[in-house]
Amino acid sequence: MERMTEEQVKTIANMLRKRSLWMIHYCTGCGAMELPPTMTSRYDMERFGLAPYVTSRQADILLITGYLNVKTLRRVITVYEQMLDPKYVIGFGSCALNGGVYWDSYAVIKQLDRYIPADLYIAGCMPRPEAIISAFRHLMELIDSGKADGYKRYKRNLAYYKENQRKVLG
Amino acid sequence: MNMSLELLLATPFIGGLLTYIGGKVHRWVRNIFAVLFSLLTLGEMSLFYNTTFKGDVWGSLFGSKLILQTNPITWLFLLIVTSISLLVIVFSVDDMKHEEDHIVLDSYYMQLLFVEGAMIGIVLAGDLITFFMFWEIMSWTSYFLIVHGGKKSMDAGYKYIIMSIIGAYAMFVAIAMIYSKAHSLVYPDVALVLSQSSPTFTIWIIILLGVGFFVKAAVMPLHTWLPDAHSEAPSPVSPLLSGVLIKMGAYGLFIIFYGLMSANLAKNIMPSIFSTPVLLYIVQWLAALSIVLATFLAIMQEDAKRLLAYSSISQIGYVVLGLATGTSLGVAGGLFHALNHAIFKSLLFLAVGAVIYRTGTRNLSDLGGLVKKMPFTFVALVVGIIALAGVPPLNGFVSKWMIYEALLQKKEVFLLIMAFVGSTGAFLYVYRLVHSIFLGQLSQKHENVKDVPILMQIPMWVLVIATVIYGIFPGLAMDVIVKGMKMFGFAPIAYNLYGFPQGSTMGALKVINIASVLMISFVVAWIFFLLFSKSRKVSQYDNYAAGQVVTPELKYNYSFGFYMSFGRVIKPIFKISIERIYNYWVDAAKIFGDYYMRRVYTGNLETYNSYIVIVVTIAAAAVLLGGKIW
Amino acid sequence: MVKMILIAIGAPLVAFAIGLSFMMIKRKIVARIQRRYGPTIIQPIYDVLKLLVKEDNISHGVIFSLGPIIAIAGSILAVFFIPMAGFSMLTGSGDLIALLYIMAIGSLGMALGAGDSANPNASIGISRALTLMFGYDLPLVIIVISVALQYHTTNLSDIVAAQANGNWTLWTLPLSAIVGFVVTYGALGEHPFDIVTAPHEVATGPMVEYGGKHLGFLMISHAFHIYIEIALFVDLFLGGASNILIFYLKMFAVFFIMIMFDEVLPRFKIDDAVRFYWKWPTVVALISLIIVLVK
């Protein structure tokens, strides 16, 4: 048997990964409200192989649902660093994207991307289940084409991220 | 006249004295003497191993001959005694180094050797006087060994010696009664007298002797001394107590059940239940109760050595349960379990002793995570607990399996259920032991702990190897046991080197197949595991805590009250604790005394024993007055 | 000889396939009960393979990594001792009583591994698992004894053979069979006995620190576990089977009824679970045992 090239292995692996995505949702904000309907019978995200999981070691996707503040950011970073590669981050709702309604708050982290690499954002305050599902579908495409490489970016630009984190967390 | 048995018996005593004198010269002389003489005893034992001496007269007392004799069962127990004693003495050399006082240490080694000699004497004894003499030497020297363990051990030793004395009185009464009838105390003569005299007399003799053995074997309800004594004794002494000394009780029971009173005799003089004589049936129930209740108690312990002590009560329950079945398979199972228990319980006590040596605590909730610091001790402990839990392919499994099969054949289902429950309960406490000591979070104060010195590791390794060998090749031990049981009139059991073929029991067993398939599937799974990307080692602080960062100051560990919820389930059972029953009797006696016998019962000296005293007195009175009980 | 080797390789694979197929079917059926569409039928395969090809794996130490391996090794061992559709394999080397302990090897290995993860959630999970095991073991041994006494043997192949021609233990000892069914719930950790992994309480318990290939191995061993428990039930009470298809159908029937109850039940507290097992199942099992003894 001919040895499979690395490329082929990667393609197969990516195919598997996109079909089975386990997420750990970090529910800080109101946006998490829309997840239960997405999981239950109306929209049923298990159709796509998506399932909620419990600990950081088991999950593939970190879902930041809503605003982050200084206190929660530290936890998010811990969780993210504990997850196993390949891992993906989705910023959920305007708050994670740019601060949303809390754009002028002193305590809220406005831009998730400066602290951990987000692969995808879902806009909306709060995003509807349809939007969530379409975001996951998009993530699957990204994974398939190998473009969801946030975890590689984090490793490559570790200094940059750490610097930003340090500025906020002190 | 053949002097070999006398030589075997005398070696440890002479060695003990020489060791004591050697200690006056230099401590190394003492250590070397101690090791050398126990090695010599083991050597002599293996030299004569499996030869039968029909009876060596070594003296006489009150016109009764004093006899030393052997049979294969004797060799089984001698093997246990001599080898465990040697390992214990080797282990002591490093473990007792902290003891500053040389005189204390000198006498410590002397007592160790004396206990060994006394136990050899008990096993070799061919008549009741020799037996009783060495029995008393054993009780007293082991008492002195127990009180080496510091302040608390004084109380424990006190409890132990008082109960032993009561047991010894009971035995003494029985021996005197026999002597008054038979004028000879050699085993065959005694057996003859017992078979000819009235059933009541025989039964009282059995009961009185039985009390003495029950105290030593710590069968409920006479077990209360054991948890304290075994846990407070110095770490190297505990394996000797738990592994070997309580086996002397089991040996005694074997001798009275099948040596002095053959099973046929028992059947003739008393009614039978499930084709077991009533007396043996009661013993079985006591043993089964020991198994279950001691298991429950062991689950709730917070102290490593106390946990093991309670588990000893439970495991000796299996031995007695097997011995009292009266069928070949059951008795063989009981004897084999005595050997196995000696091996794995000594191993466990040594491993825990090693942990205590390095960390200075035996409180389970203070320990944790030591697997990274003491890997060898960890392996030893894991092997020990697997054997204890009765999981194949290690040795505890085979003997327990035999006992189960024997009970199943006799349809004694309720006893069987209790035996099973005790075994599953063992999973709980053994996991508690290994988890709280070796797994979980390593606390900061144990960062610099190292594995124990080589001299302490060697005994553990020897026992690990023995555990594995007797587990995979049960035939090795069965050779001796079956041969010995033939001499006591049991039908032989079909067995082979690897287990039991179909037909001899209700099912078949071949441990080597279990072991090899397990090994192969393990290797296959491991190779499969290695195919995937390598794992990276992370520190114990990089741990899931729902996003919280775990820091060394934070104790992120679950070890106190490990089975708290289970404790809630079994709480009702422990409303009736045996210790409390004794205390109740003592209290009752005190109140009684306050009114009537103030002068007699002034203190609470007999705390745990007034109960037994009363029983013994009544028993003696009943027999002397010629009363009948059934 | 060739046949032996084929069986040695084939039996674990077949067992795994059966267990895996149950895992697949379970998710689909559960989805339908909850009025969802459910995942694709081969979703568990994707899950396992994805876990195995994770780029990064973490380990807390040697014992931590050995845990899942021993879990699988113990499961494979147990597979050989359960008669599968006429092949008795190693049943001559260890009987029913030995099997009870062989089945524990995997779980104990797993328990050691989980303990090494230095996470209190894992420890609590193991503490619950062992407590639960103690709970269901009492009725389990009683029914095992009843069956052994019924057929005067503890050899599983003989027990299966004695039930030939539809003379199943289910008909002769219906009470034991019911208890056996209830015990299987606890042994598989299905609702209402999913106390061990309870994700909302102890964050999947023993598996809390396991991810990547370790978790993949645990899922594989779970597939084996499903097979072992249900195959044992089929062999003891439904008369085993002479060919693999009937064996599968019988197992499927048992499993199907199990999930039907499983999905609509809530979760016990751990001490209530033990109390439950020590109350009704034990009493019923004892009644059945006495019937066997008297008969």
Ligand code: SF4
């Ligand atoms: S985006 Fe809107 S819904 Fe989401 S957390 Fe912010 S405010 Fe709440």
